[in-house]
Amino acid sequence: TSISSVLFLGGKTMSLFNYYPKNFHAHGWGWHRGGSAASAVRGFLKHEQGKGSTDEKPNLSTEEDIILSTGGKLYPALPADEYESGAVEELVEDVCTVVNVNAVLGETRPSSFGPVTYQDFKDIRSRCLAEGRLFEDPEFPAVDRSLFYKETLDKPITWLRPGEISDNPQLFVEGYSRFDVQQRELGDCWLLAAFANLTLHRKLFFQVVPDDQSFDEEYAGVFHFRFWQYGRWVDVVIDDRLPTYCGKLVFLASSENNEFWSALLEKAYAKLHGSYEALVGGSPCEALEDFTGGVPEIYDVAELPPNFYTILLQAYERNSLMGCTTEPDPHDLSGNENPETPEGLIRGHAYSITRVKYVDIEIPGLSEKIPLLRLRNPWGNEAEWNGPWSDKSPEWHLIPESKKEELGLTFDDDGEFWMSFKDFTQHFDRVEICNLSPDSLDPEECPEGCTKKWEMSVFEGEWVRGVTAGGCGNYLETFWTNPQYTVTLTDVDEGDDDNKCTIIIALMQKNRRSQRHQGLEDLSIGFEVYRLPEYGRVPKPLDVNFFKNNMSVGGSQSFINVREVSAR
Template identity: 40%
Template sequence: MPLPGACLNIMEARHKQKGYGSISNPERFFNQDFKNLKQYCLIKGVRYLDDMFPPDAKSIGQGILKPSELAHVMWLRPAQIAPDAEFVVDGYSRFDFGQGVLGNCWFLASIGALTFQNHIFQQVVPLDQKIKENYCGIFHFRFWRFGRWVDVVIDDKLPTINGRLIFVHSKDPNEFWPALLEKAYAKVCGSYTDMTSGTPSEAMMDFTGGVHVCVQLSDTSSDVWGLICRAGKSNTLMGCGTPQGETSANTVLPNGLVQGHAYTVTGVKELISQGKVVKLIRLWNPWGKGEWVGDWSDRSPMWDTVSSQDRQMCLSVADDGEFWMAIEDFCKFYTDLDICGLKPDFIDGKSSAQWKTSVYEGRWVAGTTAGGCINNRDTFWTNPQYRIKVVGENSETNGEKNILVSLMQKPDKRNRRLVQNLHIGFAVYLVTEDYKTQSGKFPAMFFNTHLPVARSDKYMNAREVIEFLMLKPGEYLIVPSTFRPNETASFILTIHSREETCCYENSNANEQKYEPVEKVTKVKNHQDEENKKTFFRQYSDKYEEVDAEQLQRVLNENILKGDMKSGGFSLDACRSMVALMDTSITGKLNSEEFVRLWNKVTKYKETFFLTDVSKTGTLSLSELRNAFVASGMKVADDMLSLMALRYGASSGHMTLECFISLMIRLDCMKKIFKQLSDGKSINLKESEWMYVSMYT
């Protein structure tokens, strides 16, 4: 059984601190260790079979093949397909492969771009893998997935019909790196079907973990040519797409281009034609065939207007899917250009800049940290907040942009096709003098009296939103959000800066300051204590103790009678309270323990009704935040979200019973930590940990 998500999150945070998830120490996808699995198979003399992505119809997915075709699918290893099978034959290039029946041109176009960058290619595709030497049918590849690198293990069984590969296939029938790379990415996506439809930027980011820029070619203000030229001189991957036609079919137009199709940008060149400078861009179709037939295509007479030297250098008359076209035609017939580089240098050509990068993982949770865009003035402040201090004399030199902000949403679904991107964006605020001493989250009043100095162009239902900004030296607040409030999702905020900057999350509970909330105070009354003990004896047994069932009756029928909107405390909730208050470990409460519990219940009941300003008899999650303040407890955003999920109803509200159970447990857990820790951490034996956790 998998570990609970809360435990996994702690493990991930610790691993990240130790460098786990970096390109040099990638995370094991599905916890599969390539070296150990390969060693086991070699020792046992068996061929590896991946039970996490088995060779069956589920891994292919629904919708690609007809049932009659699925019935004829055979999963074969490379040596069963080609007798002289090799992982790589005579190096690797974009001309090695062609697209199969799967609609993943976006992925294959990205592979085409990847083949130009040897260092990046070999990070993704380890070339020390062989099909003949030390072979046992296991391979691995590396991808960047939402903030961390993962090592993905697969077996080498590939889907075929009549002995031919169904999906990507190599021009050389003995070469199998493209098909195995595609299978590894299909495993990451959930199935082969889950790779259908996408943009090159998605795969290019997963190959590099770098900086992505998308240019809308209809935007005439963009210096597309300059950007492509700069990118061509950097370690970048470039892809582009044509507009979708009336249907989702990839229709070939009379000009040779395919509608709704992804292409790779493979080169740029300036030539002299008839005394004028001509700017050409070279593109590649991942089908491995099918080319542009307009000006500067393979057989265009325009090539007769350039020097023989340029013609010989650039022109290749072959139906290999690659062709040249003028930059004007490119901007006319393509909709967007995606560029992905390891660093932001290519954006403005300032390669001398030493870019600094800060990465934060966060989460919007409905009711607690999902406040929506600035239109939602009462809740916008509840969104995660990040504070950045821009320093350095060159921070605003010559009006150059100096900060690149990327906001990427993380999927919560295993299968890529089920992911529904939310509309996301961010706003940047200058921290004015009167707020520079403010610690913790900035309140609603700040956002209601200050305008953003920068923001994302618009809220988009895209995987990533990027903006290149010019920020003067000073302190700023970056607030990422969904467009609508109460939408739950995880995200990664990446801040690239030219100069040294100080960045940190602005939601630390230990530094949190909220607008004043009246606190509940209680004066101890000895007569009241005695009255409670007298009342207790009416329900206790002959040993003057009450168990969980008796406590349930006391709470529901007497102490909280008429205050509860639901059915009262459950037996399980009462068992939990008994365990938390039981100092003698008898499974029952004596009179002293009972009175302490009664006092807590009364205190938290008063807190509940004090902060229930809506008078609904339940707490909204913003009211819950104030309830913690009124109780004198500091709770960070991630913990608030976690408790809302654990104790709140599906409506996002919390009943009195659930609130009391939560507060009693939280108070107890804090005291346990204080008593057993050195102030920073706890060191327990397994028996001690089990002793504490299984009863409390």
């Protein structure tokens, strides 16, 4: 099964039309954002009932049409506020069986697509308080199979509640920050880099870590956290028993010994995927997307576009969440999984990008803007970059004290450091950006001068062998059977003199991480983008002859075995 997401920057009008191969045909109905989704669905149903032929062309006003060929059975996803009354869902169920409307945001409901059984946090807490007991989660018990499905630790593990680890356990100690994330014995640096980024955005943080729980009021040993999973927000309930050795946390811990939000959040994410071991190895953008519902972009540093620092700067200004990674050294035979480079960076490791900033240097004979990045190692220790612009490096003498205060500059062994963009491109291998949907943004956090946000549409479905699983472009005889989307862009980017509009396309496969214990890994996925001739002069869906005679104009970099691929 798959999810396809399309983000438009500043698009006033969006029209998306989807085609099912093998005589199964439906349209996704576009509408102005902020308009009534219910009226859009009614218009769609009226159109379907009265048109008489699936080949009739809808009345469109287009400037340019682009076809996106992927795979999947597709459903339109509507704004969350249209689901509160359930009217749209009922309308579709009563009148049309072709379209199934799925909520993107809203109250959590039982999940049928993942490994987590639905549990009601408030109901569990009330029952435990009434019965005078602490919650023990039968769905994710304090046993070895919740830790590992294949690996083991070379030490005995004891599951303890925070009150057995600290005399004064708290969910938060003096608030929350990126410094509350310190990696220990689990190889999930990709996840912890995302944790650190999450703390930079208040609305996002409390969407994932609800503030209706604590160790003081109504404590019953039960906590809950929310994750975006393939188009829906899922509420994951856990008990607060954590794996320890000699009374100390084995996995993620906070810099404060009595603070437990980060360790409990890691446990909830482990439950979502079946075990702690399922969290070993991954991409920061995977977790960032699960915390936000945003759409990721991944860049190979060796192939960065010339304006990439501007892309990073604009992403930071739009509150996008960002991370970066270093690749393992193929020539290192030491057996060390994460060797340190002479410059203080860790190979095969993930970092958070926590700030992007031009810094002004003004001294006699020199006036210059230096593009800098602030990064954080989730180990949260002294393993930091030691080159130019690192802690206490001479370059900081060129910056006035007032500017240092404005940057929040500190020189602690906390895993955080600054470096120039030039050095960054020479020492890191991959950059990941999670672009937030409009519903994820807090208006109070939007920077001044940012007048446009992303417009987003999500489609959901599945590949079926012999029907909709057409393979990549190497298999032209079947490639055309993959589901096809027609995308119309009608509004240019703000300040773009070339009359162009930015679009980000992402394609995701579902539930593969939670099936690792069954030996299943990610399938190879990808998509291609084609420029359409005049809309009415091509078959719908596009047939094999179109793909034999037309080259793609863009798409994912390759068909690769990762959870999600995307392209701008």
